[in-house]
Amino acid sequence: MKALLQKxxxxxxxxxxxxxxxxxxxxxxxxxxxxxxxNARWITAAxxxxxxxxxxxxxxxxxxxxxxxxxxxxxxxKKLEPWSKFVSEVSxxxxxxxxxxxxxxxxxxxxxxxxxxAVSKLAAELHDEVLATLKKAPARIxxxxxxxxxxxxxxxxxxxxxxxxxIGDMHASKKGQNYIVKKGKRWHMHIGNHKTVKSHGAIxxxxxxxxxxxxxxxxxxxxxxxxxxxLISTKRGGRKMSRKDMMELIRNTTEARLGKRIGxxxxxxxxxxxxxxxxxxxxxxxxxxxxxxxMQWKYVSRG
Numbered sequence: 001m002k003a004l005l006q007k008x009x010x011x012x013x014x015x016x017x018x019x020x021x022x023x024x025x026x027x028x029x030x031x032x033x034x035x036x037x038x039n040a041r042w043i044t045a046a047x048x049x050x051x052x053x054x055x056x057x058x059x060x061x062x063x064x065x066x067x068x069x070x071x072x073x074x075x076x077x078k079k080l081e082p083w084s085k086f087v088s089e090v091s092x093x094x095x096x097x098x099x100x101x102x103x104x105x106x107x108x109x110x111x112x113x114x115x116x117x118a119v120s121k122l123a124a125e126l127h128d129e130v131l132a133t134l135k136k137a138p139a140r141i142x143x144x145x146x147x148x149x150x151x152x153x154x155x156x157x158x159x160x161x162x163x164x165x166x167i168g169d170m171h172a173s174k175k176g177q178n179y180i181v182k183k184g185k186r187w188h189m190h191i192g193n194h195k196t197v198k199s200h201g202a203i204x205x206x207x208x209x210x211x212x213x214x215x216x217x218x219x220x221x222x223x224x225x226x227x228x229x230x231l232i233s234t235k236r237g238g239r240k241m242s243r244k245d246m247m248e249l250i251r252n253t254t255e256a257r258l259g260k261r262i263g264x265x266x267x268x269x270x271x272x273x274x275x276x277x278x279x280x281x282x283x284x285x286x287x288x289x290x291x292x293x294x295m296q297w298k299y300v301s302r303g
Contacts, residue, residue, distance in 0.1 A: 001036045004073035013193050015169055015243065022244055023066035030054070030063060040076035043067055048082055056106040057097075058265075061090045107269060110260040116159075116270040122257055123155040134217060138224035146225050147235040151249060153218050154232065158250070158264070160208035162271040162288050165264050166191050168243030170231045172222060180207075180215065180231070187212045196290040203290055 001024060005017050012020070028036045031047050051067065054060040067083045097104055103111065112118035130152050133145045141149075157167060170189065171179035177192035183206075191203040207215070226233050228240040241249070247264060254262035262270075 008073045020069045024070045027063050027066040040074035112258050112260045116274040120159040123159045126152040138221045143238040144235050146233050149218055150232045153214050156214050158267050160211050162268045165243050165247050166194050168246035172231050187215045200290040
């Protein structure tokens, strides 16, 4: 399926292809299938009805988009009309909610006490849990200990910055399209491959002072224990953690620690809501979100 997606969507970034692939896999599960078939016969009117009944609204929309991407990949464009019509309808409904700056049902359910500050509080808690590890020699720690260091860094990063899931594909040195590089005392991130790169260009991000300091502490351990060259490692084997698994790590950790299942999308809404009154911060945040002014306002969520 990935090869078909790449062939049918040459302008799509690698991260977008990966996202579409996993969402199509989710669509196949809704259809009662374990694997994605090699033809379009499984994408039916009955499946579309199941998709329409999915909750929340964003899941329904994402699955419908997956249906469209799969049909394009199969070359079955004649079956697109009802799927495209539903995506237009659900997008309009979602836009009306966002335009009113009202919380969706899912946001209301998972909104943490304290809002965006809850992410900082959790990052501090995770940091306390790795203090003993940070006193060890880098080469002497275990892969689970390295995983905990990576988890702390992920939450500290998202407590200061509002990127999508791009640090899941971030090189730990100046390689590829997404990488970190030190300039003076601060670490900077270059994100040349992201969802809206065609309309907004590469993201150049000077990391927050606390994030830079954390990278100075974390990278010696990462480099001593791994050779995959990316920022985040798996708990077993110390392999590169996939973007999908990093996103799941965030959701699982917030559910276990905060009782709320918070993903990157909601973190972005939390930060935008936190800063919506500040015009100066808002302009900087737009660059970080890679959104235009109108889309940024849709990321404000009022109770």
